[in-house]
Amino acid sequence: MADDPVMRPWIGTEEAAAAAAAVSSGWVAQGPRVAEFEKAFAAAIGAGYAVAVSSCTAALHLALVAAEIGSGDEVVVPSLSFIATANAVRYVGAMPVFADVDEATQNLTTATVEPCLTGRTRAVILVDQAGVPAAFDAIQALCAPRGITVVEDAACAIGSVYQGRPVGAGAELAAFSFHPRKLLTTGEGGMLVTPDEEVAARLRRLREHGMDVSGAQRHASRQPVIERYTEVGFNYRMTDVQAAIGLVQLGKLDRLVARRRSLAQRYQTMLAGIPGLRTITDPEYGTTNYQSFWVLLPDGFPVSRNELLRRLAEVGVSARRGIMAAHLEPAYVGHSTRLPVTERLTASSVILPLFHDLTEEEQNLVVSVILSAATGSAKSFMSPVSSR
Ligand SMILES: Cc1ncc(COP(=O)(O)O)c(C=O)c1O
Numbered sequence: 001m002a003d004d005p006v007m008r009p010w011i012g013t014e015e016a017a018a019a020a021a022a023v024s025s026g027w028v029a030q031g032p033r034v035a036e037f038e039k040a041f042a043a044a045i046g047a048g049y050a051v052a053v054s055s056c057t058a059a060l061h062l063a064l065v066a067a068e069i070g071s072g073d074e075v076v077v078p079s080l081s082f083i084a085t086a087n088a089v090r091y092v093g094a095m096p097v098f099a100d101v102d103e104a105t106q107n108l109t110t111a112t113v114e115p116c117l118t119g120r121t122r123a124v125i126l127v128d129q130a131g132v133p134a135a136f137d138a139i140q141a142l143c144a145p146r147g148i149t150v151v152e153d154a155a156c157a158i159g160s161v162y163q164g165r166p167v168g169a170g171a172e173l174a175a176f177s178f179h180p181r182k183l184l185t186t187g188e189g190g191m192l193v194t195p196d197e198e199v200a201a202r203l204r205r206l207r208e209h210g211m212d213v214s215g216a217q218r219h220a221s222r223q224p225v226i227e228r229y230t231e232v233g234f235n236y237r238m239t240d241v242q243a244a245i246g247l248v249q250l251g252k253l254d255r256l257v258a259r260r261r262s263l264a265q266r267y268q269t270m271l272a273g274i275p276g277l278r279t280i281t282d283p284e285y286g287t288t289n290y291q292s293f294w295v296l297l298p299d300g301f302p303v304s305r306n307e308l309l310r311r312l313a314e315v316g317v318s319a320r321r322g323i324m325a326a327h328l329e330p331a332y333v334g335h336s337t338r339l340p341v342t343e344r345l346t347a348s349s350v351i352l353p354l355f356h357d358l359t360e361e362e363q364n365l366v367v368s369v370i371l372s373a374a375t376g377s378a379k380s381f382m383s384p385v386s387s388r
Pocket of ligand 1: 057084127156177179181189
């Protein structure tokens with residue numbers, strides 16, 4: 001079997017042709033294809049406006065700028081997230097306050113957020129971890145009366161559904177990622193969605209150095225246009241080559257989600273016999289896109305998490321440790337706090353390969369290694385099990 005990565009984008013000749021067409025058009029920076037991608041994305045989510053940017057990290061940064069978060073403010077975030085979530089708070093000079101998460105969803109809940117709220121709390125970044133929708137309405141109900149903005153970090157959650165609507169549709173500001181570890185990719189890239197036209201207009205200026213006239217508008221004009229710089233902005237633009245790829249990818253979203261959900265269900269069925277092993281699953285109020293498929297090893301599992309990763313690597317399977325915990329990283333020394341669920345999840349979970357072209361045979365091999373480890377057998381995993 002060829003080496004089995006943890007993720008492989010479903011990308012090919014159609015995307016290559018779209019990217020080539022963008023190059024041939026002569027318009028390679030942010031232009032008409034970015035505008036088209038934004039419209040299509042907003043329609044797919046059911047959000048008012050979508051603003052494309054260079055990454056989800058950039059999107060989170062802009063979201064906090066747009067929410068007027070700055071020095072002296074506190075922002076509650078999960079430590080259990082890619083470090084970009086916490087870093088975005090630092091970019092605006094505010095202080096991340098780490099809250100613990102729920103073990104089943106790996107997401108913040110009102111019970112974990114509420115004790116972290118102080119008079120200085122100005123925002124909560126609610127992450128839909130691994131694609132599992134977070135309990136948005138409850139967090140919003142906790143925050144809105146206190147004047148606290150909820151920014152949804154939906155980096156992983158394109159195609160996930162919350163209360164019957166696409167994730168991000170109900171947020172004041174939601175940020176998505178198009179990094180290749182996510183369902184849809186543009187190489188690098190991100191998207192912000194908002195229902196507010198003025199906020200969208202400001203985000204468009206902020207991603208382009210604070211200019212009040214976009215480069216595309218200036219090029220399209222037959223009159224000389226003198227732009228103004230209304231505030232300090234950034235270069236967080238997406239290119240038209242990326243957007244061309246994104247448009248093709250967006251057209252594949254339903255098939256991507258369906259395939260991932262079917263492979264995830266197969267993992268769940270095959271691993272169901274291991275006592276105490278928890279796997280990612282849908283919450284009661286929504287469905288996940290299974291951006292990552294994690295398993296949480298129970299206490300007393302016969303092998304350590306790292307030994308399991310080693311055994312998987314030995315047969316060519318590239319699994320990953322579970323989601324990182326920012327408060328344990330050197331960059332966050334001094335922010336330390338006890339987060340027992342987070343610490344258990346980051347220490348004892350494993351992310352298994354899950355991608356569109358994953359075959360049943362490859363999946364069987366992954367499962368056979370875990371089953372062998374669970375029964376204390378060191379060798380039987382070498383022969384792949386048949387599918388059930
Ligand atoms: C929860 C979360 N937020 C933010 C990011 C950052 O996304 P990007 O790589 O597009 O900047 C990631 C990427 O892994 C993520 O998982």
